[in-house]
Amino acid sequence: MKSLNPLKILFLSFLGLFIIISCSKEKLEDSSPIPLLKDVVPKITPKGTEKYLAKNSDYVFNQEEVKTYQLILREADLSKLNADPTREEYVEAALVFEGDTISPVGIRYKGSVGAYLNCLSGTDWSKPSGYKTCVKLSMQIKVNWQDRKERFYDLNKLQFHSQNYDKSQLRERLGYWLFAQMGVPAPRSVHARVVVNGQLWGLFGLTEEIDNRFAEYFYKNGKGDIYKEVWPLKPNGEVQTSKALIDALKTNEDKPDVSFIKEFGGAFAASNAKNPMDSVRKYMDVNQIISYSVVDRLIRHDDGPFHWYCNDLASCYNHNYYWFEDKKNRKMHLIPWDLDGAFEHVIRNANNIVPIADKWGEISNNCGLINLGNPTFKQRSAACDKLTAAWMSFKTEYSDLRKHLQQNILSDEKTIKQMDIWAKQIEPFIKEADVFYNTGITNEFNKRATSEATWNSAVNTLKSQVRFARTQP
Secondary structure: OOOOOHHHHHHHHHHHHHHHHHHHHHHOOOOOOOOOOOOOOOOOOOOOOOHHHHOOOOOOOOOOOOEEEEEEOOHHHHHHHHHOHHHOOOEEEEEEEOOEEEEEEEEEEOOOHHHHOOOEOOOOOOOOOOOEOOOOOOEEEEOOHHHOOOOEOOEOEEEEEOOOOOOOOOHHHHHHHHHHHOOOOOOOEEEEEEEEOOEEEEEEEEEOOOOHHHHHHHOOOOOEEEEEOOOOEOOOOOEOOHHHHHHOEOOOOOOOOOHHHHHHHHHHHOOOOOOHHHHHHHHOOHHHHHHHHHHHHHOOOOOOOOOEEEOOOOOOEOOOEEEEEEOOOOEEEEEEOOOOOOOOOOOOOOOOOOOOOOOOOOOOHHHOOEOOOOOOOEEEOHHHOHHHHHHHOOHHHHHHHHHHHHHHHOOHHHHHHHHHHHHHHHHHHHHHHHHHHHOOOOOHHHOOOOOHHHHHHHHHHHHHHHHHHHHOO
């Protein structure tokens, strides 16, 4: 057989791309073969007039509608991703959005234990492994792939969260919205419909990446760095090591300077600190950090910065947060992350791994290890951490802000109304995936997508949890 020259290969790739783009709607409605990119992912040079170059990220995170994103990649690359999602290695793809094609971009699966739960062939849930078994897995799209200079609506990355764990599909979006309502900069989150190689994958949460683009959007008058999941203090109260801080940097990795965050940690580690509340005032926005604490505790974000997991007292750690270090204004800002379990533990604990043992400000077992029923996941009281303890000193501010959240924001007129708006917005796409994947399957356990009935029940459960949280002392 005569081999194809590179130009012909590129032409056929573009042809396949065009066919998929123009016929994607029809392909959702029948089972005919879908043309795929078999040889190359085309490199498309922007003309400069594309809409994604002219508008900013507010367009992506518009709260008023669900937008569709199409991803097209070689079948071999899709198979590679599906064979071992935990490798989290990028492959090339094309992103098609509202008439524009951005190609190539990088795509990979993403997530930790919770994101892969019951969605891989491996049998040990605590160590995810094996091939993909769910329809959806969380994905990251790297627009600045291969040093691309052009951004996508001023963004470098897109994160699509599968929300397989949350049958209401609303907890993450609601959690971030509540932080924002209380004046805490938090990732913007909307819903998105995703189609891959012409096939519907369903509804995802499109949640903002916390990176330099996030920092420039929310802290326009600031200049500094983003850190992921590193605490300024060690479990023993000493200042965190430079290596740990540098390893956690999400920005300026080439020229790291961790002197300010170490100074911040040192203000609370010092044994002769006269008034830690003064240090909070000096290095943080008090209203913002106490508002953060109020929202976190009211929605029971029990897998966040106030949950200290411990094997022993020297190895305690927390996660699911970021820091923005504003060197220009000399302030530190805590940023929430991973809220798919928001409100889950409000009425009762959903499991014995994640829930925090103490109420805000309380100490259990004299700062020793605590066992809530799962000996593998011991914890330590958050109030034993010097930084957290300093925040807990603002008792009047905490009480006032909590009352404001409960009375003025968690009301039916505010939060439940907003949930109803979102539910109406995503309902057609819940139904679409239900019909597409579950037709003919009667056993709820065997259904491949969240059914409409399960979704309705989960939304009502979440509403009950919100109303319960509003009444708690």
